[in-house]
Amino acid sequence: MIEAVGLTKRYGDKTAVHNLSFQVRPGAVTGFLGPNGSGKSTTMRMILGLDNPTAGTVTIGGYPYRKLPNAARQVGALLDAKAVHGGRHARNHLLCLAQLSGIPARRVDEVLGVVGLQDVARKRSKGFSLGMGQRLGIAAALLGDPQVLLFDEPVNGLDPEGILWVRNLMKSLAAEGRTVFVSSHLMSEMALTADHLIVIGRGQLLSDMSVTDFISANSADFARVRTPHTDPALREKLTSALTEAGGHVLPEQDGALRVTGLPLPRISDLAHECDVRLWELSPHQASLEEAYMRMTQGAVDYRSTVDQKAGLQQPLPPGVQPPMPVPGQGQPGWYAPPPPQQGYAPPQPFQTPPAASYGAYGAPGAPGAAPAPGGANPYAAPAQAPAAQTPAAPSATPAPAPAPAPDAAPTKSEDAR
Numbered sequence: 160m161i162e163a164v165g166l167t168k169r170y171g172d173k174t175a176v177h178n179l180s181f182q183v184r185p186g187a188v189t190g191f192l193g194p195n196g197s198g199k200s201t202t203m204r205m206i207l208g209l210d211n212p213t214a215g216t217v218t219i220g221g222y223p224y225r226k227l228p229n230a231a232r233q234v235g236a237l238l239d240a241k242a243v244h245g246g247r248h249a250r251n252h253l254l255c256l257a258q259l260s261g262i263p264a265r266r267v268d269e270v271l272g273v274v275g276l277q278d279v280a281r282k283r284s285k286g287f288s289l290g291m292g293q294r295l296g297i298a299a300a301l302l303g304d305p306q307v308l309l310f311d312e313p314v315n316g317l318d319p320e321g322i323l324w325v326r327n328l329m330k331s332l333a334a335e336g337r338t339v340f341v342s343s344h345l346m347s348e349m350a351l352t353a354d355h356l357i358v359i360g361r362g363q364l365l366s367d368m369s370v371t372d373f374i375s376a377n378s379a380d381f382a383r384v385r386t387p388h389t390d391p392a393l394r395e396k397l398t399s400a401l402t403e404a405g406g407h408v409l410p411e412q413d414g415a416l417r418v419t420g421l422p423l424p425r426i427s428d429l430a431h432e433c434d435v436r437l438w439e440l441s442p443h444q445a446s447l448e449e450a451y452m453r454m455t456q457g458a459v460d461y462r463s464t465v466d467q468k469a470g471l472q473q474p475l476p477p478g479v480q481p482p483m484p485v486p487g488q489g490q491p492g493w494y495a496p497p498p499p500q501q502g503y504a505p506p507q508p509f510q511t512p513p514a515a516s517y518g519a520y521g522a523p524g525a526p527g528a529a530p531a532p533g534g535a536n537p538y539a540a541p542a543q544a545p546a547a548q549t550p551a552a553p554s555a556t557p558a559p560a561p562a563p564a565p566d567a568a569p570t571k572s573e574d575a576r
């Protein structure tokens with residue numbers, strides 16, 4: 160098990176991770192999600208002893224990484240697939256890592272087979288595609304047959320077959336009782352792979368719960384109802400009937416109605432009673448992507464000026480930033496209307512300030528929600544323009560986990576091996 164308690168990392172005046180506490184348990188794939196720059200890689204580096212926390216602790220099986228006996232056999236990691244000696248053959252790269260950790264050479268050939276690189280084992284990794292590099296990084300992580308595995312965006316650059324393979328690999332590693340902690344920006348993939356999610360935004364814990372709970376806590380199920388488009392009056396008639404019966408009705412862009420607060424049979428009965436024919440009556444549950452977007456909207460630092468969220472978000476007036484989401488309560492104002500018990504009010508034309516006005520759209524409090532972080536919150540200030548990044552050199556490099564990335568030219572002895 161990985162356990163972080165009050166984990167904090169500051170780089171000068173930049174707080175990358177703030178008071179983060181969570182557990183990653185064995186026997187499950189735990190997804191680690193957060194917008195760009197939210198602190199995922201920093202957290203992973205601290206787990207692996209590559210960065211020292213400014214405050215707090217993180218342990219694996221009760222030990223800080225650097226105090227783990229034979230760490231390379233217990234923990235495997237893919238942090239940066241490019242962190243290999245490009246002049247080395249794939250097999251020699253793994254062989255070096257294996258020798259450093261007392262892992263027999265036959266295991267190198269085993270993992271090359273597992274990741275499908277056996278045919279290019281004697282090719283220099285600098286000629287590898289992005290996907291081949293990812294596979295090599297995954298091979299390095301698996302080398303010590305570890306119980307705890309960390310993967311930072313493992314499907315980056317993989318083709319669909321490779322993505323499916325990684326998904327099955329993660330699941331099978333977890334099914335063997337291992338601890339699998341994986342970060343990704345691919346929500347559709349996470350929905351298929353992860354059992355549990357830890358979501359952070361601007362270095363803080365936003366959510367720690369199962370995928371199913373996360374989706375239901377950050378979205379609202381709804382019914383889509385469509386009446387014949389030839390008669391808009393029918394739509395109005397049905398809208399009134401549904402509203403009078405306690406439903407909440409919002410128009411969809413294609414002219415359908417999005418209805419919450421009423422079960423489908425009741426919607427059907429009401430339509431029948433007011434003599435309105437239906438062309439569609441279908442149940443909908445938000446995807447993980449929608450739930451994630453809703454949760455993290457206010458914690459996104461880097462956003463295109465032309466990103467209009469494709470009409471999914473209520474418009475904000477110029478210069479107004481969405482508020483930071485409240486841990487466990489999702490991001491208000493986003494996409495699906497909230498469940499009726501939240502005292503839903505239909506959207507009004509936006510009026511400047513108060514951030515509190517977003518509360519009308521808040522999602523329900525969620526099980527497993529993060530406790531309010533203690534101490535001064537460095538994120539209370541408004542979001543700043545992106546700062547230039549200066550990645551720190553790791554103070555220690557565990558092997559075979561995250562390998563260093565020397566630029567050295569290939570040596571003769573490498574080629575001869």
Ligand SMILES: Nc1ncnc2c1ncn2[C@@H]1O[C@H](COP(=O)(O)OP(=O)(O)OP(=O)(O)O)[C@@H](O)[C@H]1O
Pocket residue numbers: 170173174175193194195196197198199200201202546547548549550551552
């Ligand atoms: N060595 C460093 N020195 C200064 N700032 C850093 C350093 N490493 C990370 N940061 C900053 O800390 C914040 C978190 O970065 P981190 O790489 O952990 O985010 P991330 O969630 O992994 O992002 P992404 O999804 O884009 O990979 C960023 O604002 C980043 O600029």
